[in-house]
Amino acid sequence: MGTVHGTELRPLREDEWDGWCDALYRAFGAGPASGEEREAERATTEFDRSLAAWDGDTLVGTAGAFSFRLTVPGGALVPTAGVTMVSVAATHRRRGVLTSIMRRQLDDFHKRGEPVAMLTASEPAIYGRFGYGTATFRISAEIDTSRVTLALPAGTDEVRVRSAAPADVLDACEAVYAALVPRRPGMLARQPNWERVALVDIERHRDGGPPMQCVVAERDGEITGYARFHTKGSWDAGGAPAGTVRLKDLAGLDTATEAALWRFLFGIDLMTTLSVPSRPVDDALRYLVSDIRRCDPRLRDDAYVRLVDVGAALSARTYQAPVDVVFEVEDAFCPWNAGRWRLTGDAKGASCERTADAAELALSVRELGSAYLGGVSLLSLAAAGRVRELRPGALAEASVAFGSPLAPWLPHGF
Numbered sequence: 001m002g003t004v005h006g007t008e009l010r011p012l013r014e015d016e017w018d019g020w021c022d023a024l025y026r027a028f029g030a031g032p033a034s035g036e037e038r039e040a041e042r043a044t045t046e047f048d049r050s051l052a053a054w055d056g057d058t059l060v061g062t063a064g065a066f067s068f069r070l071t072v073p074g075g076a077l078v079p080t081a082g083v084t085m086v087s088v089a090a091t092h093r094r095r096g097v098l099t100s101i102m103r104r105q106l107d108d109f110h111k112r113g114e115p116v117a118m119l120t121a122s123e124p125a126i127y128g129r130f131g132y133g134t135a136t137f138r139i140s141a142e143i144d145t146s147r148v149t150l151a152l153p154a155g156t157d158e159v160r161v162r163s164a165a166p167a168d169v170l171d172a173c174e175a176v177y178a179a180l181v182p183r184r185p186g187m188l189a190r191q192p193n194w195e196r197v198a199l200v201d202i203e204r205h206r207d208g209g210p211p212m213q214c215v216v217a218e219r220d221g222e223i224t225g226y227a228r229f230h231t232k233g234s235w236d237a238g239g240a241p242a243g244t245v246r247l248k249d250l251a252g253l254d255t256a257t258e259a260a261l262w263r264f265l266f267g268i269d270l271m272t273t274l275s276v277p278s279r280p281v282d283d284a285l286r287y288l289v290s291d292i293r294r295c296d297p298r299l300r301d302d303a304y305v306r307l308v309d310v311g312a313a314l315s316a317r318t319y320q321a322p323v324d325v326v327f328e329v330e331d332a333f334c335p336w337n338a339g340r341w342r343l344t345g346d347a348k349g350a351s352c353e354r355t356a357d358a359a360e361l362a363l364s365v366r367e368l369g370s371a372y373l374g375g376v377s378l379l380s381l382a383a384a385g386r387v388r389e390l391r392p393g394a395l396a397e398a399s400v401a402f403g404s405p406l407a408p409w410l411p412h413g414f
């Protein structure tokens with residue numbers, strides 16, 4: 001139980017789910033959710049981790065959490081709470097309901113022993129005060145496929161691309177996804193039922209076009225990748241074809257597979273634009289295309305990370321160069337993290353323990369969350385005045401060590 005200005009926060013009951021879902025969609029100015037969406041949302045809801053805020057018998061706030069495991073640099077999978085479904089009714093905003101939800105969630109994650117929490121934010125200004133820092137970025141693109149060509153790597157011709165009904169190849173696609181999870185920081189191992197979310201294909205996401213399509217890439221009869229997408233035919237004023245392919249997701253076990261999938265998507269007749277919602281910032285696609293400017297690439301913040309337990313989180317990843325540094329961590333919202341921690345580690349492993357030694361770098365838990373997956377450098381944060389170096393050399397040492405050979409990326413929202 002918990003109350004704020006007469007609002008009571010309690011766990012969601014199964015029979016309250018429909019109203020909870022409606023309140024959530026309303027707060028986002030969307031919906032109501034279609035039958036297909038409701039089914040997928042309900043199947044992934046973890047009731048013991050879902051909260052509802054009530055003002056009398058009126059539902060005024062929602063929040064949930066998913067039990068994920070997050071890939072961190074070095075490849076370990078760290079138990080991570082995926083914060084989701086956060087909303088407060090328009091009539092009850094700015095009275096502290098979100099703050100009470102954040103308080104309850106972070107206490108709960110801490111008790112459960114989940115060292116990390118993660119979310120994607122509807123607005124970047126909301127979650128910093130609760131210790132979440134921007135940790136991954138994504139690139140979107142609108143590619144003029146009538147002008148941009150691809151330089152294909154060796155082996156592309158050995159990959160065959162064929163169409164398939166999305167549901168028929170779901171297990172094979174999920175196996176590809178699962179094989180990729182430990183390879184790149186930021187990716188999530190998920191609970192059963194999650195794979196079905198990718199099949200949700202509702203009318204209003206189709207923009208008047210046909211149902212979602214899927215192709216799989218095969219080499220020697222083995223499925224090595226897939227792409228799911230929508231098409232929408234259109235013609236310009238002069239009658240020339242000007243259709244759009246909207247990619248939903250694309251994954252391949254190797255670069256030749258991915259290149260074969262891109263070649264297919266670039267070559268669909270009557271389509272002149274390929275719209276790509278999210279790729280890693282270091283994606284090979286940037287270097288396969290003949291003209292990056294005609295791809296209109298745009299960078300956006302994506303996943304926000306919160307270290308729930310600084311010691312456990314920093315010990316769980318590896319460091320690409322040796323590091324031995326004492327952090328002075330500020331964490332007003334989760335005071336159990338505040339104070340001095342000594343991190344020692346390298347590419348093989350790490351430990352992060354409490355210490356009474358003098359601090360060498362001072363920062364808040366939010367900056368540690370940003371740097372955690374290796375996608376935001378401590379040096380950049382220091383240049384913005386958000387990390388203070390107290391021992392000369394400590395900043396460069398820690399900044400290099402925290403980096404990641406592969407940029408962290410979250411391939412899908414939640």
Ligand SMILES: CC(=O)SCCNC(=O)CCNC(=O)[C@H](O)C(C)(C)COP(=O)(O)OP(=O)(O)OC[C@H]1O[C@@H](n2cnc3c(N)ncnc32)[C@H](O)[C@@H]1OP(=O)(O)O
Pocket residue numbers: 027028083084085086087088089092093094095096097098099100119120121122123125126129
């Ligand atoms: C992970 C996810 O699900 S992201 C989705 C978040 N949900 C949405 O965007 C749906 C629409 N918006 C909402 O439902 C609400 O406005 C929420 C959830 C964003 C905020 O809920 P509230 O109960 O109003 O927040 P609360 O009153 O606890 O505010 C806490 C602090 O955050 C600030 N804050 C809240 N929302 C915002 C915002 N959108 N932008 C900037 N600051 C904000 C408040 O001003 C307050 O600051 P203060 O402590 O300095 O006074």
